[in-house]
Amino acid sequence: MKRLLITFLSIALAFTAATAQVGDSRNRLSVGFSGGMGTSRISFIPTIKQTTSLGPTFGVSVRHISEKYFFLICGTQVECNFASRGWTELIDDGSGNEYTRVANYIEVPFLAHLGFGREYRGFHGYINLGPQVGYLLNEKEIYGGKEPWDISNRPNQVTEQYGKDIENKLDYGITGSVGLEILTGSGNFGIEGRYYFGLGNIYGITKKDYFARCANSTISVRLTYSFTLF
Numbered sequence: 001m002k003r004l005l006i007t008f009l010s011i012a013l014a015f016t017a018a019t020a021q022v023g024d025s026r027n028r029l030s031v032g033f034s035g036g037m038g039t040s041r042i043s044f045i046p047t048i049k050q051t052t053s054l055g056p057t058f059g060v061s062v063r064h065i066s067e068k069y070f071f072l073i074c075g076t077q078v079e080c081n082f083a084s085r086g087w088t089e090l091i092d093d094g095s096g097n098e099y100t101r102v103a104n105y106i107e108v109p110f111l112a113h114l115g116f117g118r119e120y121r122g123f124h125g126y127i128n129l130g131p132q133v134g135y136l137l138n139e140k141e142i143y144g145g146k147e148p149w150d151i152s153n154r155p156n157q158v159t160e161q162y163g164k165d166i167e168n169k170l171d172y173g174i175t176g177s178v179g180l181e182i183l184t185g186s187g188n189f190g191i192e193g194r195y196y197f198g199l200g201n202i203y204g205i206t207k208k209d210y211f212a213r214c215a216n217s218t219i220s221v222r223l224t225y226s227f228t229l230f
Contacts, residue, residue, distance in 0.1 A: 026075075028065040032226030034058060034192070038218045040085040042202065045213040046158050048089060053100065055084030057220050063113060073115035077128055081107045085216055086139070093153040096146030103166060103202075107134040109175050121183050124190075129176040132196060136169040160210040166202045171216060173198040179224065190224040 035058035041050045059081030066075050086101040111130040117123050141163070143149060151159045174197050181190035198216035205212055 024068045026065045026067050026073075027230075028075075028228060029230055030063045030065075030188070030226045030228045032061040032063065032188075032224055034061065034079075034081075034222040034224040036192075036220055036222030038083060038085070038194075038220030040087065040216065040218040042087045043198075043213055043215050043217055044158070044161075044211060046156050046211070048087070048158050048161065049092070049155055050087050051090045053086055053088040055086065055102070057081060057083040057222065059107070061226070063226070065113070065115075068119070071116055073113075073119060073124075073126075075113040075115075077109075077111040077113045079107070079109050079111070081109070083107050083134070083218065083220075085218055091145075091154070093155060095150040095153060097149055097151075098142075098144035099162070100142040100144075101139065101161070102142065103139045104137045105134040105171065106137060107132055111175070111177075118183055121185070124181045124183050124188070126179050126181070127176070128179070128194075130174070132173055132175040134171040136166055136171070139166055164203070167204055168200060168202055170200065171198060171202070172200045173216065181224070181226075187225055187227040190226075192222045192224055194218075194220045194222065196220075 038055055038057045040053050040055060059079055061077055061079040063077040064075050065073060083105050084102060085105055086103040088100045091097050091099065109130060109132040111128040113126060113128050115124055115126040117125050151162065175194060177192050177194035179190050179192035181188045196216065196218045201214045203209060203211050203214045
């Protein structure tokens, strides 16, 4: 219930930013493209030791600026992205084994956009915040290191994840980003850092299930390009 409340509050924040008209009215629509790399991990309980897992991310966005309130440029942004997530285990039990799970998602964030700086030419900074839903496209297990594969001495004896497909393909959570753009006559060029905190779990977490929590968490850096339609 607490997780659902957080999600609904974020949706309300985005809706309020989109509909409130207490400043100078704007009606500017832009389309953008982004691409970059992200680091991902799964918050497991019981704990699984992990190291950095890198994967690409790219997508398209539509941003609508609706008003300027004092120095804040307010609007909404909707995106459709591809993101490669998963986790890479840090196996230090002497077996020499290596293990990585790659999980590819389609993500759709619904974001409130708060910008500051120049509106047309020059530097424009911004903060985006809102809920995100995603859907698992496919996944792959990568076993590596020394052979044979030996799980007898795994830390905490956590081995349930091996060979176990992701059960919940639908994912949801909260995402936020901070970015800087240079607005030019040829379009807007920028860089953005983003964090995603998953509220859903990739496996079941009922009393009969093994894991009590197993949620996605990602940090990504993207280069962006956008242009104004009107």
